[in-house]
Amino acid sequence: MLASYLNSLTEAINRRMGMVLIGLGVVVTVVFNLIIHVQFLPGPVIFLGRRLHWEATLGVPSVLSVMLEFTGGILWLLLSTLAAAPLLSSTLDRGWVELTLSKGTSRWKVFLGRYLGGVTLYFVAAIVVAVPIAIRLWWQTGVSSWPLVGSIAFQTLGFAGLLAFAALAALPRIGPAPPILLAMATSIVSAILAQREQGLYQLLTSRWSHWLCDWLYRILPKTSELNGIGVTLLHGYKINSWWPIWSTGVFMVATLGLTLWLLHRKSL
Amino acid sequence: MTNPAIEVKDLHKKYLTFSRMEIPALRGVSLRVERGTIFGLLGPNGAGKTTLIKILLGLCAPTDGSAQLLDSHPGDTGARRRIGYLPEAMRIPDYMKGPAFLRYMGRLNSIPGSTLKKRIPELLEQVGLKGVKKRTKAYSKGMLQRLGLAQALLNDPELLILDEPTDGLDPLGRKQVRDLLKELKATGKTIFLNSHMLSEVELVCDQVVILHQGLVARQAAPEEFTRGTGEYLVRVAQVNDAVRAAAATITGAAAWTDSTLSFIPRDHTQLNALIDKLRSVPVEIVAVEPVKHSLEHFFLKVVGAGEA
Numbered sequence: 001m002l003a004s005y006l007n008s009l010t011e012a013i014n015r016r017m018g019m020v021l022i023g024l025g026v027v028v029t030v031v032f033n034l035i036i037h038v039q040f041l042p043g044p045v046i047f048l049g050r051r052l053h054w055e056a057t058l059g060v061p062s063v064l065s066v067m068l069e070f071t072g073g074i075l076w077l078l079l080s081t082l083a084a085a086p087l088l089s090s091t092l093d094r095g096w097v098e099l100t101l102s103k104g105t106s107r108w109k110v111f112l113g114r115y116l117g118g119v120t121l122y123f124v125a126a127i128v129v130a131v132p133i134a135i136r137l138w139w140q141t142g143v144s145s146w147p148l149v150g151s152i153a154f155q156t157l158g159f160a161g162l163l164a165f166a167a168l169a170a171l172p173r174i175g176p177a178p179p180i181l182l183a184m185a186t187s188i189v190s191a192i193l194a195q196r197e198q199g200l201y202q203l204l205t206s207r208w209s210h211w212l213c214d215w216l217y218r219i220l221p222k223t224s225e226l227n228g229i230g231v232t233l234l235h236g237y238k239i240n241s242w243w244p245i246w247s248t249g250v251f252m253v254a255t256l257g258l259t260l261w262l263l264h265r266k267s268l
Numbered sequence: 269m270t271n272p273a274i275e276v277k278d279l280h281k282k283y284l285t286f287s288r289m290e291i292p293a294l295r296g297v298s299l300r301v302e303r304g305t306i307f308g309l310l311g312p313n314g315a316g317k318t319t320l321i322k323i324l325l326g327l328c329a330p331t332d333g334s335a336q337l338l339d340s341h342p343g344d345t346g347a348r349r350r351i352g353y354l355p356e357a358m359r360i361p362d363y364m365k366g367p368a369f370l371r372y373m374g375r376l377n378s379i380p381g382s383t384l385k386k387r388i389p390e391l392l393e394q395v396g397l398k399g400v401k402k403r404t405k406a407y408s409k410g411m412l413q414r415l416g417l418a419q420a421l422l423n424d425p426e427l428l429i430l431d432e433p434t435d436g437l438d439p440l441g442r443k444q445v446r447d448l449l450k451e452l453k454a455t456g457k458t459i460f461l462n463s464h465m466l467s468e469v470e471l472v473c474d475q476v477v478i479l480h481q482g483l484v485a486r487q488a489a490p491e492e493f494t495r496g497t498g499e500y501l502v503r504v505a506q507v508n509d510a511v512r513a514a515a516a517t518i519t520g521a522a523a524w525t526d527s528t529l530s531f532i533p534r535d536h537t538q539l540n541a542l543i544d545k546l547r548s549v550p551v552e553i554v555a556v557e558p559v560k561h562s563l564e565h566f567f568l569k570v571v572g573a574g575e576a
Contacts, residue, residue, distance in 0.1 A: 003375030014363035095359025099419070102325040103376035104349030110376070267283075267328035 001109040001116075004100075008087045008117025017083035018121060024079065025128035028070065032133050036063060044141040056141035061234045063137065064145055067130040068234065072155045072227035077162070077187050080125065084118030084163055085179040088170040097268050108260040115167055115256065122159045126152045151230030154245065161221025161248045162187055164255040171262055191224040193217040221248040271339050273427050273458035274301035274324060279333035281319050281482075293319040295482035296333070301460055301475070303426075306453050308469040308490070309462040310563075311479035312571050317462050318356070320479070321431060324460075325353055338427055349377050352425035356432045356462070358416045362405035366397055366415050369404060373419040384422075391418040396444070409436035417445070428452065429460045434468060446472055470494065470563040478570050485570045493566040499559040500539060502529045505552035514549050518542040530559070 012018035038056070039045050046059030054062050070076060091097065091114045101107050130152060134145045165186050166179035192200060196213050204210065222244035229239055239245075281294040294316045301307040311317045322328040323335055326343035340347035360369055367388050374384040392398045395414040404412065413436045420428060433449075434442040442465070449459055449472050463469050469476060470490045477487040486493075504511060507527045515522055518541050519531045533539040539556070546553060 003372060007372050010368075011361060011363065014361075090361070093359060095355065095357045096361065098322075098325075098327060098353070098355040099358060099360075099373065099416075100376060102327060102348060102351070102353045102355075103373065104345045104378055104423075105376045106345055265329075268322065 001105070001113040004105070004110045004113025005116050005120075006113075008114040009120065011087060011090070012083060012117060012121045015083065015086065017079070017086070021079050021083045021121065021125045022128060025125045028067075028129050029132045032063075032067065033136060036133065036137075038137070038140045044143075046137065046141070056137075056143050060134075060137045060141060060143040060145050061236070064130060064134055064148055064151075064234055065231045067133065068148075068151055068155065068227060068230050071126040071129050071152070072158070072223065072230065074187065074191075076126075076129075077159065077223065078184055080122045080159060081162065081166065081180050081183045083125075084121050084159075085166045085170070085183060086176040087114050087118045087121075088163075088167050089173075089176040089179055092170060092173045092268070094173070101268060107263050111167070111260060111263055112256075115163060118163050119156060119160045122163075123152065123156045126155060145234065147233045147236070151233050154226045154230045154233070155223075157245065157248055157252070158187075158221055158223035158226040161252040161255070162223065164252045164259065165221075168255055168259045168262075171259065171266065186220055187223050189216070190220045190222055193220065194222060194224045218247065219251060221251050223248075270303055272300045272336075273303045273305075273338060274299070274307075274460060275336045276300075276320070276324075277334050279320070279323065279335060280331045281316070281323060281328070282331045292482050294323075294330070294333075297479065297482070297484055298333075299477055299484060299487065301458060303458050304453065304456050305474040306449060306459040306461060306472050308473035308476040309460065309479060310466065310469060310476060310567055311485075314481075315479040316482040317479055318431070321429060321460075321462060324429065325351070349423060350426045352420035352423060352428045354416045354420040354428075354430045354433055356435065358412065360404045360412065360415070362403060364404050365402070366392060366400055366404065366407075366418075369415065370419055370422060374422050377423045379423055387422060387424075391421055394418070394421075394448075396441075410438060410441055413437055414441070417448075425457065427458045427460065429462075431462045432464065433461070434463065434465055442468065466562070466564045466567055476563070478567060480571055486566075490563055493563050494560055497532075497559045497561060499530060499532045501555070501557045501559060502531060502542065502546070503527060503554040503557075504529070504546060505554055507551075510549050511546065511551050514545045514551075515542060518545050527554075 035049055037047050039047060044056040045053050046056055046063060047053045048063060091111055100110055130148060134148050138144050162183040166183040169178040169182040172178065193213060193216055196217060200213060201210060204213065225244035226248060229244060232239060276297055276299050279294050279297040282290045282292050284290060297316065297320060309317050319328065323330050324337055324342055326348065335342050338347045338350055370388045370391065371384055395418045397411060397414055397418065404415065407415065417433060420430065434445050437445060446468060452459060461469065461473060473490055475487065476490050476493065478485045504527050507524060512524065515529055518538065522529055522531050531542065533542070543553060543556065
């Protein structure tokens with residue numbers, strides 16, 4: 001599995017989208033580092049641009065929350081999915097699958113290694129975006145933000161759930177489009193379902209549609225809520241509800257388990 | 269008696285279409301590949317060769333019947349570590365370089381890093397890719413085939429399954445592969461060879477099976493396929509009525525085509541009598557050749573009979 005995992009990382013770096021993701025991460029972190037500055041008046045005050053400013057203990061989590069909103073946002077999820085999903089579909093490419101899956105490593109290990117490579121790609125890219133500025137602010141203000149790693153881990157869990165669904169969609173071997181579309185559709189639907197009482201239920205009034213939406217919400221990964229939990233954690237508050245975390249974890253494990261079981265039985 | 273390298277018994281495989289229609293790919297294939305031999309698998313397109321190989325490698329499951337490789341079932345990862353496989357339509361990701369590709373293949377077979385460090389340069393030299401630094405994207409078809417062959421040999425396999433190993437190679441490359449196969453056989457390896465190059469199969473294989481419409485149509489040693497027919501062609505410098513009359517006294521109503529007489533003698537004495545008779549005409553005898561069928565001839569006959 002390690003061989004497959006390392007190979008997926010090499011492939012991710014060599015694919016254009018992988019480079020775009022990491023490159024964009026670097027650009028974002030550089031730009032943010034340029035527009036954020038710290039002044040001592042006499043205590044440390046963080047300025048975002050010229051006018052928006054906070055006292056350091058509030059400013060550090062606020063700035064990092066902006067970064068988290070970015071890495072948990074739809075654009076970043078789209079880019080990450082575009083970079084990671086082809087790692088799964090390419091595993092089953094004709095002519096390549098015969099080489100890799102005829103070797104002395106089980107199918108599930110090869111595929112799981114690739115999946116973990118995709119998840120790592122997202123995690124590393126999010127770290128590239130958020131961690132340099134966190135280190136700089138800690139250095140300049142003395143306000144540490146260790147919960148950031150936990151916040152990024154929760155976001156990564158959300159992405160892992162999406163990617164597990166993408167893995168399932170990769171099994172029919174019709175290229176990277178179905179996994180990408182399914183993952184993106186799930187993240188959008190999940191965000192809508194999280195706010196269903198304020199939005200969707202105004203449009204859908206029947207009881208069965210509410211019942212359907214409730215169940216869909218329960219089953220699907222909860223990416224937007226995991227972002228919210230990450231921000232909460234960053235501000236030093238307790239996690240109010242563990243439900244989005246464990247339900248996304250269950251979804252990820254169940255979907256991945258189903259995918260690996262189907263792959264094991266699949267005629268290639 | 270040692271167990272065979274491959275044993276297949278009454279193997280069936282049906283594919284299901286979207287409309288739930290069953291398409292039989294294998295309809296009861298049985299064969300046995302002895303250790304230390306080169307076994308040739310022949311058959312027209314759609315005969316079930318690739319399906320058979322995929323079942324042997326555990327890439328697809330049979331509908332019925334059984335298959336064993338190196339005393340294990342096809343999906344066994346331990347057994348697969350002792351097998352080298354070169355697929356027909358191999359595709360290597362563009363970004364990889366030869367050594368990196370081999371390293372990955374080796375790691376999937378749990379070959380230790382220290383062994384790979386030593387073995388990869390050796391193999392690259394053996395297949396003629398030593399010093400090639402470019403990415404596989406820039407490889408020619410022949411170079412890719414050589415690299416594929418190198419990955420199949422990486423784990424020093426007991427059993428090699430090669431699907432069209434000379435595809436894309438020039439005549440020199442084909443000869444190198446043939447020599448390599450013979451060398452491997454001499455070291456006790458078993459080779460299962462699927463090739464459309466019938467002349468090659470004829471040259472290297474100990475046993476040949478012809479698969480047709482999902483069934484074993486024939487299995488024999490190549491010599492049996494190409495054994496002499498008993499017919500001789502006697503070619504003379506010039507044919508005229510005197511020559512024809514002289515030949516007829518020995519052969520009866522024999523068939524002449526231009527200056528060549530085709531004739532099935534009872535024995536060598538009758539053949540010698542014909543030669544003496546012709547020389548007494550006199551006429552110059554240019555050649556006396558026994559008629560032998562090639563494997564291709566036999567293959568076409570078997571496949572043609574099946575089609576009919």
